[in-house]
Structure formats: C-alpha cells, structure tokens
Amino acid sequence: MLRGKFKKEFSLKKDKLYQTDIAVVGDKVKFDLNDDGTGFIYEIFSRENYLSRKAPRIRGASYRGERLEQIIAANIDQVFIVTSISEPNFNNKTVDRFLVACESSHLSVKIIINKTDLDEDNSVKHWQSLYSDIGYEVFLTSTKTDSGIEELKSKLPGRKNLFWGQSGVGKSSLLNKIYPHLNLKVGEISNYTSKGTHTTVTSTMFFVGDNTYIIDTPGIREIDPYGIRKEDLGHYFIEFKNFINDCKFSTCTHNHEPGCAVVAALEKGLISEERYDSYLRMLETVEEDINF
Structure with missing residues (x-):
C-alpha cells in the first residue's frame, strides 16, 4: 500500500489533466513490511526511465483537457x-x-x-x-x-x-x-x-x-503515445533522423511544408510508404500544443 502522500492525485494545469507520480511496476522503493506480508511504501526513488501511453478513456468520466498519462x-x-x-x-x-x-x-x-x-x-x-x-x-x-x-x-x-x-x-x-x-x-x-x-x-x-x-503487461486494443507535439513526432520515426535537419523549416511536420527533406527522401524511396503513411495517421491524433 501507499502512504497518504503517494496516493493518486490529479491536478489541473493549463486545461490539461495530469496524474501525479505513484509507484508502478519496476520502481525502486523503500517500504515497511508487516508480519502478515503487507506493507507501506514510504519513498519512491527517481526513475531512470519509464514507459507510458495515454490512459484509456473511462466511460462516464468527465474531466477537462487531454487524457491522463498512464x-x-x-x-x-x-x-x-x-x-x-x-x-x-x-x-x-x-x-x-x-x-x-x-x-x-x-x-x-x-x-x-x-x-x-x-x-x-x-x-x-x-x-x-x-x-x-x-x-x-x-x-x-x-x-x-x-x-x-x-x-x-x-x-x-x-x-x-x-x-x-x-x-x-x-x-x-x-x-x-x-x-x-x-x-x-x-x-x-x-x-x-x-x-x-x-x-x-x-x-x-x-x-x-x-x-x-x-x-x-496486459494486452491492449489500442495505443496512443502520450505527450508528443506534432513538430516532434518525426524524431521518433528513426529513419527520418537522417533527413530532418535538412528541412527548410525547423518546425516542419513533414506533411505539407515546402522544402521538406523527409518528403524528398520518401519520393526517392529512402523512406517506406508504409511507415510514412503510419506517420501521417499518427500526426492527426497528437496534441496541437503541449505545455510541460
């Protein structure tokens, strides 16, 4: 179990709902163990990394802003x-x-x-x-x-x-x-x-x-990456990295902008059509603007 200060909390910041950190699988923690095998976590160490996604929408829930990070x-x-x-x-x-x-x-x-x-x-x-x-x-x-x-x-x-x-x-x-x-x-x-x-x-x-x-991990039906801006999405398609810095605009979304080196690479067959189509479909779903 988690002590009070680690219990799940939500905060509203700039019209976006965020979930505060609580203990997850893989966390390194300090805890008190009871004789019956139960215990209380009282410290969570800093994470080296973590994997997340947008939390699935909860039917009937009403909250403002973007979906939570799971x-x-x-x-x-x-x-x-x-x-x-x-x-x-x-x-x-x-x-x-x-x-x-x-x-x-x-x-x-x-x-x-x-x-x-x-x-x-x-x-x-x-x-x-x-x-x-x-x-x-x-x-x-x-x-x-x-x-x-x-x-x-x-x-x-x-x-x-x-x-x-x-x-x-x-x-x-x-x-x-x-x-x-x-x-x-x-x-x-x-x-x-x-x-x-x-x-x-x-x-x-x-x-x-x-x-x-x-x-x-539990099998899932759909996956939406969390917290990615449109202008950053291309950095996570690893084959784009060889071309991104040659785009005319630093905020290029590799879709409609002139002078896009990624589109030029696609036309030369250096990027697969399957991956680029995936990119465009994902581009439609990421947030327009995310403030951290």
Missing part, C-alpha cells in the same frame, strides 16, 4: 513489442504506435513477430525486412514449432525486460515457452471479433534468475 512500468532495460502475423493479423500501424511510445521514452526496443507458423502468404519476411532495414532487431517466433525461441531467450539474461503488445498476440505463451515455471494464463482469440481476449489484467514483474526480470 505509466506502464519504470526502470526498464529493454522493451519487446510483441505482434503476431495472424490471429490477430499483423498491423504495422499499431506496431509503429508502440515504437513511437518507446522511442519518445528513449528506451531500447525490439520487435517480435509471433505465430509465424500461420504465415500462409509469406508476408512475415516483408515486415521483418522493413523494420530490420531501419535499424530494429526483429525476432520471428512460433510457440508451435519453437522457431526463434532460443534466439529470443538469449537476449534476456541480466536485464529487466518488458513484453508489450495487443491482446491475443501470444505474449504469455511466449513467456511460458521460455520460462515454463511462470505458468501464465493464456487466452483465446474471440471467434466474433478475431481479436484477443484479456488474460493479464495488471503489469507484473517476475524474477527468473541470473539477475533477469520479466515484466508481463
């Missing part, structure tokens, strides 16, 4: 974005939203494309190549054939690893395959929606030996 976890060494090639189908625009959330928090991030045994049209190679070419390490895995499992496992020791992705992509199945003693609950794909059902309901950190930690 912190997923803190003090993370690396994030694995887990996707699937099928059931549910691979969605590069969703992957790009996860990537922007991680890049904006300056986190080391890798991509897992799971359920490769269901890749009937061999599309997994296209997506692996697209993301590998721009600098991301991509793992192709299947819990049915064990493909890629050992390679993935070799990247985990000695680190605090967070697994993050949509519902139904197989996060818990992967972790059970790598660490069978975790025995995490595994969900099914809804026949009606073809989407995953929620099984993990809160983020949980597990110690698995050799100074290695696994953070299993």
